[in-house]
Amino acid sequence: MSYISTLDDFCGSKFWDSNLTWNTDNPEVTPCFEKTVLVWIPCLFLWVAALLDSYYILNSKERNIPWNILNITKLVITCLLIVLKFVDLGVTVHNSSKEDVAVFNADYYSPIVKILTFILSATLLYYNRKYGMRASGVLFFFWFLLLLAGIPQFRSEILMHYRSAEDENVQYNFVSYMIYYPLIVLMFILNCFADLPPRDSPYKFEKNQCPESASGFPSRLTFSWFDPLALTGFRKSLTESDLWALNPPDSSKEVVPKFDKFWEQTLKKKEIASGPKATYTKTSASVNFKPDKERKPASILPALCLAFGGQFLFGAFLKLINDLLMFISPQVLRLLIGFVEGKEALWKGYLYALGLFACATAQTILLSHYFTRMYLVGMRIRTALTSAIYRKSLRISNSARKESTVGEIVNLMAVDAQRFVELTAYLNMIWSAPLQIALALYFLWGILGPSVLAGLAVMIVLIPVNGLIANRVKTLQIKQMRYKDERVKLMNEVLNGIKVLKMYAWEPSFEDQILKIRNEEMKVLKQTAYLNSATSFIWSCAPFLLLREKGYSLRVI
Template sequence: MPIRPPNPSPLLNANKYSRLFLQWVYPLVSKCRKQGTLDVNDLYELLPDYDAEALTDKLEANWFAETKRNPNKPSLIRATLCTLRWKPFLIGLILIPSEFLDIIRPLLLTFLMKFFEPCSTMSAWHAWLLALSTIFTAFCSSAIVIYGIYLNNNLALQMRVAYSGLIFRKLLRLSSHAFNSISSGEITNLLSNDATQIEMTLLFFNYLWQVSLIAISYTLVILVIQIIFSRFILHFRNNILQVTDQRVKIMSEIIKSMRIIKMYCWEMAFDKKIRHVRRREIIQYMYCLLFDCVQMLFSHTYINVTFLMMYGTMWWLNIRFDIRFFAVASCLLSHMRLIVIDFFNFAVKALVHYMAAQKRIQTFLLLDESERDNRLLSRSHSELGYIENNESSIVKNNPIQSPKVICNLKQAQWEKNGSFCLKNIVFDAHPGDLICIIGPVGAGKSSLLQTLTGEIAIFDGKVRMHGSFCYVSQESWIFSSTIKTNILFGKAYDRNLFHKVVKATALDTDFTQLPNEENTLVGDQGVMLSGGQKSRINMARALYRNADIYLLDDPLSAVDAKVAKHLFQKSIKNYLADKICILVTHQIQFLQDATKIIVLNNGEMIQIGSYTDLLASSTSFARLLDDIHQFEQQQSIELYQQQSIISSTCSNDDEEMLALLKNVETKHKGTVKSHVYVAYLKAGVGIIMGLFIVIILPSVREGTSIFSNWWLAKWSDDESYRYRILNNCTTVQNNNNNTVWSMSNTEWNNHRNRRFYIYCGLYSINDHIL
């Protein structure tokens, strides 16, 4: 991956005019128009206002303060409001002038229309003044709305980032019991779905209180209906999230266990299970969408119902009106529908979804955390890989100490009164020490490292760690990106350090076999790596951190003997020579180089000392070495078989592997092809019914809507024409050939009745189609 060139945002040096009218973004828009597409390098650098660490720190501090004020019932909403303060309301105040301008503009337009009427006495300069005022109010309203939306989007994005960071930090602090109670699918759902609801809520938040400034009686009825239906939507939304979590959890388990499912031919059973859960999810979606559609019905029929009530009343009471009345009513009602009904509807739905989401996030934030009060861990110069003690005052008051590990462990368990327990483990480590932990399978070797990292709770005893540490897990973790990005893991690129780490982990040999070397894409959409390659990338990531303490959970088990020797000599012995290294291993040939050897059995330390001391002190150590040697031989046979399978698979799929090695992402440009839409229609209700619903019904509805508005305009013309005839406007009498002026009162009433009845029919057709 090439280093991204610096591209600072022009907003940092933009003046007030450029900020108000968003002129600073025009170069990016112009570049997109010329190139057709934008690349990642074309985007500006992140502004300081969007720094994830600072935003998360602010929200996390307010959340911790809330949990202290209300330990029994803390509220994430209150913590969010403390973080936001008055920012959303200030943005709402900025938007209020645009609402008044939108109301004034139709009134100016009606005065301007009077200039074009027959018998008008308005002067030309007066008409020009009204026209310019109408244009000016439209321009000012648009500028205010666009800038307000821009500020609102910024605030919403900042809170979404803060929520995501808060969830991530909580995930790192979860206790083992709490961590096992949730699935990766639930975490994904919290980040991808629930955390985005705060963004949608803030986008429409101000319309919740601005509506009261321009509400009317029918609008209040609609608002009550919207709130009632929102409670039903909230109920179904909670059901959807629960079923979605269950479906994502099952899918994650299926993907992880695909090899076992294929081996035992369980495809049909799991297919049936996932279809059942998906069917339940779709049913809940259907209920939610049903109430959502009924809720939208009141929104879309708002103007028609209001027009029907208004013109029906005027028709019944024989009240005259003209085209100016129709224009004002249309503009004001359209604006009220947009603000009072549509945006308020969006705001209520976003608030309902947020209430459900924040409840789930709050439940997650209240899960048990790992107890680290009995660990004294000081911050080192490393950016990551350390844990701060909850009693931070103790750490800050202590002078900077050299890295060391002091373990006096009497009892540590995953759960209180659990079946497995670590006990009576006492040792200390200093820079330059290499401590090897050995023992039979299930002796608690990996559990000891997890106790040092804080994953396992200590119920008796104390562990003190001074310095930053890196933990290399037994199961290698690779994410979808380049090998270089996997090793750097967010740290700045140092060419000399990077190549030194690559050489120490024997990855330089692998790079020569890849066309893009360290820039080769790996992961789900990249090259398939062997277990040994993943293990070495995992090891290289740890070495690049340059921590003080290294906890290595058997990183040599996934590689062959030759590579294992290279890793031990170059990485552990040489590269980590001045570090504290605690190594879990089954490779007995490396025990002679260890400073200390800890022998575990059933979670208890039975021996500790150097290789020669343990070998001379008892015969049990020799027997244990024989058992470990047999286990290592069996593991080597399994590793060889896996490598044979991988090599044979690769030889049979050379073309596919070469295609992956090219590592080129394809991008489709232009419009969406018609076959994509056809596929959607086929998967839904079929092509014929789909075309009828998607094309014919909306066309008929828009046609009847346009025709009904035209019909009202004609009716208004007739009212205006007859009104001016009765007031003896000679210009109208001479220039209009219409026979409305010659109608008797009875004929005129029949004419008005026909206009009203036809309008009612058009309204009925339009609403039935909707």
């Protein structure tokens, strides 16, 4: 009721009928609604998302994109929009002095909000050029939302123009909006293209540069910049010369120093917390060294979180939006079914259908970018860990070298570091899975009522079973890694002493030992495969068990 009162104060009671619903017969309803609600959505988005754009601006290492036709045109059009809104505000103030012209609060608020927002847009545009950001997703979505929000008023202004051709105020609003809306459309089109490369850049680009950085934001959003490589792979087998060079921010030259900075801070904090390595006793005049076993090793997790946590959290935010959209689609579908069964306005059916399409498209895009970003973060973590392990292996002491062989060190770099690439993509399931379960139960409770508890009981029963299988798989993985270390260690000894093996014809003996370890490793892999198959079978059967239990509960009720 407060929302209705607020809109009534903005627009006037003539826009409402006796049932407190929109009076759609009045052509002034849509532009008034646009001035109150549809204005705030894109403007609020820009003010909130400007923080994200500011983060990228402050962390950009490139500078000084040259002035060109694209960014000059954007800046000029934005300034024209600011001037146009100042004129609209002046006309509104002038009309307020006339008694025969109705002026509402929305007529004042709308141009003021747009003026401030367009000034912010021009500021971001200037600093994006200054700090080398060739394409801004924030500005792209801002102009896209303005484009969508302006469609209702565009239609309404045309209708009011033909219905009230003699009204001077209506004629001015029509002319003003016919100037404003094409400028919005033009700004949206211009923001689909990327700017020129920056002049000052610390990166050295290869000849076969990846086209992602030179692509506009729609191309990045839909991954269309990848199409040339996909077409090349379709026509012929890809060779090394066909592949693009690695993006400079993803190279070890950029990733490793960032990780090393936080890793050195972690080591310093650990040394301060653990105290001195040796103590001096005055009575015995001796120096007591603290054993290495008493000193706990520094954890690498804080350094990884500080170095790559921001990118990971942004990916988690994309996952959160995707999970919420997953439950918005059924609600829109329920509204669409109600529209088919009832006698609602025709435009609502089109709106629900477009909403379903928009939700499905947004889910696909968000999920694709989530996995891309997570694998990218995992790749950077693997690069940093591989570099740290390799540098540590070059400085390892003789006593430690007895405990860790070359094969084990190579195994750490090649296998264990790779696990982080696989981990990052599914680590968010720790919070995402409970959230999805909770939302699903909430919405199902509104449909099925207490019958949901039967399905919940089945899920609760399956959780311990899955936990037991997961613990067994974990044990088998540890066992497999131990066998793998033994095999790599033995292979390393064979390769180092190959001359002696050939001289004494010991190949069959060592081959039997290697195959024996390999057979044990294969047994572990086979058991792991069986357990993974059992897990997949259980969770594949879970939906059918839930439906059966819910159907049984419904029959009981």
